[in-house]
Amino acid sequence: MTPDTDYNLQLFQRAQKVIPGGVNSPVRAFKAVGGTPRFVSRAQGAYFWDANGKRHIDYIGSWGPMILGHGHHSVVEAVQKAILEGFSFGAPTEREVELAEEILSLVPSMDMVRLVSSGTEAGMSAIRLARGATGRSKILKFEGCYHGHADALLVKAGSGLATFGNPTSAGVPAEVVQHTLVLEYNNIEQLEEAFVLHGKELACLMIEPIAGNMNFVRASVPFMQRCRELCTQYGALFIFDEVMTGFRVALGSAQAVYAKAIPGFEPDITVMGKVIGGGMPLAAFGGKRAVMVQLAPLGPVYQAGTLSGNPVATACGLATLREIRKPGFYEALGAKTQKLMAGLKGAADLAGVPFSVDSEGGMFGFFLFDALPQNYATVMTTDNTRFNTLFHGMLDRGVYFAPALYEAGFMSAAHTDADIAETVAAATEVFKLL
Ligand SMILES: *Cc1c(COP(=O)(O)O)cnc(C)c1O
Numbered sequence: 001m002t003p004d005t006d007y008n009l010q011l012f013q014r015a016q017k018v019i020p021g022g023v024n025s026p027v028r029a030f031k032a033v034g035g036t037p038r039f040v041s042r043a044q045g046a047y048f049w050d051a052n053g054k055r056h057i058d059y060i061g062s063w064g065p066m067i068l069g070h071g072h073h074s075v076v077e078a079v080q081k082a083i084l085e086g087f088s089f090g091a092p093t094e095r096e097v098e099l100a101e102e103i104l105s106l107v108p109s110m111d112m113v114r115l116v117s118s119g120t121e122a123g124m125s126a127i128r129l130a131r132g133a134t135g136r137s138k139i140l141k142f143e144g145c146y147h148g149h150a151d152a153l154l155v156k157a158g159s160g161l162a163t164f165g166n167p168t169s170a171g172v173p174a175e176v177v178q179h180t181l182v183l184e185y186n187n188i189e190q191l192e193e194a195f196v197l198h199g200k201e202l203a204c205l206m207i208e209p210i211a212g213n214m215n216f217v218r219a220s221v222p223f224m225q226r227c228r229e230l231c232t233q234y235g236a237l238f239i240f241d242e243v244m245t246g247f248r249v250a251l252g253s254a255q256a257v258y259a260k261a262i263p264g265f266e267p268d269i270t271v272m273g274k275v276i277g278g279g280m281p282l283a284a285f286g287g288k289r290a291v292m293v294q295l296a297p298l299g300p301v302y303q304a305g306t307l308s309g310n311p312v313a314t315a316c317g318l319a320t321l322r323e324i325r326k327p328g329f330y331e332a333l334g335a336k337t338q339k340l341m342a343g344l345k346g347a348a349d350l351a352g353v354p355f356s357v358d359s360e361g362g363m364f365g366f367f368l369f370d371a372l373p374q375n376y377a378t379v380m381t382t383d384n385t386r387f388n389t390l391f392h393g394m395l396d397r398g399v400y401f402a403p404a405l406y407e408a409g410f411m412s413a414a415h416t417d418a419d420i421a422e423t424v425a426a427a428t429e430v431f432k433l434l
Pocket residue numbers: 117118119120121123146147148149208212213241242243244245273274283
């Protein structure tokens with residue numbers, strides 16, 4: 001490399017000629033923050049190196065899956081071994097059974113689980129299952145929660161509680177979202193009104209328990225409890241989308257966090273992704289036996305996948321789960337995350353910048369506000385210019401946070417105290433620019 005050549009820019013220009021926007025998932029294009037996306041050439045532990053050979057401390061970790069850090073030796077070993085045995089068979093394998101058993105042993109609300117290849121697919125299938133199992137059509141979701149890009153979920157609130165949603169993407173016919181009701185996150189009053197109006201027609205309520213697609217917003221305990229009670233009362237299935245939070249916020253996932261505050265708390269269906277694949281395309285949905293037996297080939301709800309339960313992906317996921325279930329894993333991960341949050345908060349305070357932080361296990365969020373927001377509308381009042389100054393200031397100093405203010409951050413087991421200290425030192429400089 002010659003010092004004045006920007007290989008990230010060269011690659012981005014080349015990519016834009018052959019891939020829409022130069023990326024295979026929109027947020028990677030840096031549209032929200034401006035500038036040139038970093039093309040990753042390799043990664044190890046807590047770091048990745050971009051096309052210019054520059055090292056970054058990675059707080060995205062593939063948007064959550066890399067909880068052990070990149071290239072963990074036991075995961076690499078498991079994947080190498082699996083690859084030599086074959087890439088894909090389209091027939092069942094013992095490893096799928098092992099992974100299913102492992103997931104169920106860690107998340108007791110599920111009696112059975114089906115493996116698929118992406119969170120989108122898992123969420124979409126969970127909704128079909130809920131509709132098939134209840135014989136009802138309507139579904140309820142919350143503004144700011146992302147459940148993948150299935151048509152029925154690309155929707156924003158209609159004009160009132162009596163009206164259903166409007167599409168948020170071209171190509172989604174209004175008819176397809178006419179059964180989707182969108183409510184404000186953490187608004188108990190609106191939730192109760194919606195159930196009075198539509199509760200008996202609802203197949204399911206789907207929620208991100210800790211919403212990581214509006215940065216980091218927790219469902220309050222009373223709100224969560226009310227969701228559970230109303231679903232039970234009206235016979236709607238309660239779907240926890242734990243694609244991001246699953247095995248990320250605690251060994252038992254977000255449902256275990258809420259069960260501490262609400263005794264006996266359980267969702268009816270859980271959707272998983274990200275960490276369970278350890279960086280390979282793998283996701284899952286599971287729930288109570290009575291619901292899961294509605295799925296084909298046992299029941300009338302169709303669902304299938306050529307690469308579902310892929311032998312390399314399941315090897316990667318299994319090896320990952322076996323590491324994270326070791327004693328003390330989440331205590332250490334959570335302590336590191338808290339240390340980073342306290343460091344960033346301290347740096348912001350020093351510069352007099354309004355700042356609030358929250359985290360659970362290895363997932364975190366920070367806001368340029370004094371108080372933590374409770375819903376999407378508040379998150380979106382963030383000053384974009386200030387956020388972008390923060391993002392690019394950190395990026396220039398080799399720290400990679402999410403290139404959009406509505407995304408969470410992720411700690412891995414590979415991050416060291418020195419990485420955290422380096423991050424906080426960079427933030428101390430950057431906050432002075434705000
Ligand atoms: C990432 C994510 C999805 C979608 O998963 P993909 O694998 O990207 O399709 C769904 N729900 C939540 C909560 C997510 O964070």
